[in-house]
Amino acid sequence: MVMLVAGVFCLLTSPSIGELPRFEHHAKPEESLNVLVLGDWGRKGTHNQSFVAHQMGIVGEKLNIDFVISTGDNFYEDGLKGVDDPAFYESFVDIYTAPSLQKTWYSVLGNHDYRGDVEAQLSPVLRQKDSRWLCLRSFILNGEIVEFFFVDTTPFVEEYFTDPKEHTYDWDGVLPRATYLSELLKDVDSALVESKAKWKMVVGHHTINSAGHHGNTEDLKQLLVPILEANNVDAYINGHDHCLQHIIDKNSGIHFLTSGGGSKAWSSDVKPWNLEELKLYYDGQGFMSMQITKSNVDIVFYDVYGNTLHTWSISKDRNVAAWI
Template structure:
């Protein structure tokens, strides 16, 4: 299962053009099965309606079907909810590739005998302690309790761990990590911070930050950091029966690769990270497998 991961693509900048070009070149050989859009799909105030022309300019034409003929699983960012957020849900009925059937949803992907469950959250709602937030958390807990997938991936806009300028929202840090720990989530993927980061929690789940799709901010390393780079780019997730790999790319280079073998138990997850100097053989092998 080959998945492209990028967030915060909603502003037309020279960086965005370079990132999408790099993703286009990558997709030509990695043959992605899906893509994840991590929110802030439309700066600065979302879209006005399901007929907004920005669905074409900032999605359909930007991610041209010839290069990106795959489903895009999409979550809402904080800028998206300044406009008509429900229009992004409704657009699922208009597009063959945009997939946001509700403001939060669960999707199953399979590769061979391996099942991957992807839980897409609306973290904007979770920022408040109210009935709407409680309903989403109850849904999330119930879905996790029923999940029998080999891999559990959660997608949301706001990170639960970050060394970026935004820092982790207090409420997100309170409500999500306990569920990640209890139900042994493998990955949490988010944007919001305009950088590239990989962090490892004490419980073993990994935090992916890939919010450098059109804007850029500085970032720092914290105790949980495995990788951090203030560079425009994206992330590539590859899952097979033997484990998962996370690779980070700038607009011109592969920056970092982290491999988690399936045989490792959560408590045994180690910092088996690989720097660009010694990833060539690994990534070449992955590239050959993807072809």
């Protein structure tokens, strides 16, 4: 079991039932946070998952990372069967073994996770097995200079309810869907309005803007994007498309960052996109790092060999955002 340093990680009690759970992760003394972002990974080491994990360990040590963000689809193909499912060890504990990765993994659920026992992934029993693991449906991570708003995006996708095909989804805790989404959107909007952080970033599994296989998620564009824009969110971070991608919306200035290359990737599966907005599209495995200070967020995308694919520096002055 990984032991967490006292004072670095704590759950803050919500003052009312309707608010999102809040966690705190203190910034370094120099007011910075270094983070790795990974999605769509849990395949028991196959499809280059182990190779990506190895490179994450190297980069994680170099950057002295504070934590890892998982953008969902944590366990393929159909989530976990229960808290004792060996896939938790086979796809997580026994794969991400590098010393630098023994930090908290803040995780959201993906659509494949919803095909299993959702409560198993959310259970504190998994944190007893490996204390790095922290997965909730939706929550807030306060990093002092940045707040991450983790949003449960799978229930937004109407197709999973109306045309699930051969799949079975675990909707316990979600139904009635309309009420669930209404309350979630209200809570996210309220939290963003109240946030005083220098940086505001939203994390979800599903794409919003994407040139990849799944493309745009229209349900999120209609329901969530207006809240992001109204609250001057700096970035939306996601997985779902098995690629690495960076899009800057020309109207809102929001950075759409896809890190879904944790294992299986889809070669040459890309749709046309405005090249003024599309700064990176890579159809292979890899991950992303973020170095966050009060004035800048430096993002780097890496491939399965640890090679740098793309770098970008986001400034609080949105007119001064450029290649590093």
